Amino acid sequence: MNVGIIGFPQAGKSTLYRAAALGHAKGEVTAVPVPDPRFDRIVSQVRPKKATPATVILHDDVEAIATSGKLFSLRFLEHARKADVLLHVVRAFDSPMSPYHASVNPARDQEAVNVEMVLSDLQTIETRMEKLQKMQATRAPGSPEYNEKMLFDRIKPTIEEGTPIRAIELNEEEQRICRNYQFLSAKQTVVAFNVSEDEASSPPENVKEQIEKLKGIGTQAFAVCATLEEEIAQLDPADQPEYLSSLGLTEPASARLVRAVYDALGLITFFTAGENDTRAWPLRTGSNALKAAATIHNDIAKGFIRAEVVHYGDYDAVGSLDAAYKGGKMQLEGKEYVVKDGDLLHIRNKS
Ligand SMILES: Nc1nc2c(ncn2[C@@H]2O[C@H](COP(=O)(O)OP(=O)(O)OP(=O)(O)O)[C@@H](O)[C@H]2O)c(=O)[nH]1
Ligand SMILES: [Mg+2]
Secondary structure, X not given: OEEEEEOOOOOOHXXXXXXXXXXXXXXXXXXXXXXXXXXXXXXXXXXXXXXXOOEEEEEOOOOOOOOOOXXXXXXXXXXXXXXXXXXXXEEOOOOOOOOOOOOOOHHHHHHHHHHHHHHHHHHHHHHHHHHHHHOHHHHOOOOHHHHHHHHHHHHHHHHHOOXXXXXXXXXXXXXXXXXXXXXXXXXXXXXXXXXXXXXXXXXXXXXXXXXXXXXXXXXXXXXXXXHHHHHHHHOOHHHHHHHHHHOOOOOOHHHHHHHHHHHHOOEEEEEEEOOOEEEEXXXXXXXXXXXXXXHHOHHHHHOEEEEEEEOHHHXXXXXXXXXXXXXXXXXXXXXXXEOOOOOEEXXXXXX
């Protein structure tokens, strides 16, 4: 799952990227573990030879957004379109180095990018519609070109009003058409307002307001101080809690941010607690046990017999899988069982 980090120049994109990668950033693309206290608890109890957390792949290779003229360069578009989710870093700290906009105005910067995404998609649609008009196939009801034109005719006026494509209801066929175009406004976006060091624990009013506004329309948004986050990421994990509390924080904001990105991807987590390898697995929300089995290995899905399921809450209450099984908390489920976030699974299979 690919997360593209976007924003204006010098907004703190790379600093936040390095912080989220916990000091292990490799070049411009790094797989980053998704912090999950449930997983930590399972690992500390099972003590497996190997522990494999769920990860997301952060990309700091997206070109910065231009500050004048055409905001999105072709290079920007090429990279941003490939991402499954966008992480928009917005400058909310004052910096004499900043090459753009003399004043700090996070709401303005965030909205400018938002508007540009919608406009960019609109332009793609208009260009495509011009082509479609000229094609014979567009006039044959039921043809792919006909369906495309019907869809674009329907959604274009809504997009023209400034509505991002993700907010428009689409059926499966329409979603499939849209996926081909990798529209930016169809992607979930998580917004990180990068505040100054002295505002890390209490962000300024204008940032708070914008966060509330974004939350109101279903967009996850946070205040972070990227430079502090980078410092925290470089500390020994044992020293982190004290440093965090001295700053008035309870956990690194980058941890919350990575979780938010993971949620925005529409993913839940299930666990397999093996003595050799204990793992957290990402799974699309709403997937069944067969899909979960296939995530582990195709052979396990092919030989699927039953899934042994322990809900995380039941595990947590007794503190071990053994106790959960003995206490009758394990349920046997078939292929169609819809996996819940946090389930511990063991797939009985013929392979
Ligand atoms: N005061 C302060 N400075 C920050 C913060 N985050 C980043 N900076 C500084 O801003 C400058 C740019 O940070 P980068 O992380 O390189 O920004 P960027 O968005 O990756 O920049 P480009 O890739 O050049 O577009 C650096 O000097 C950082 O130290 C912050 O939270 N507070
Ligand atoms: Mg950078």
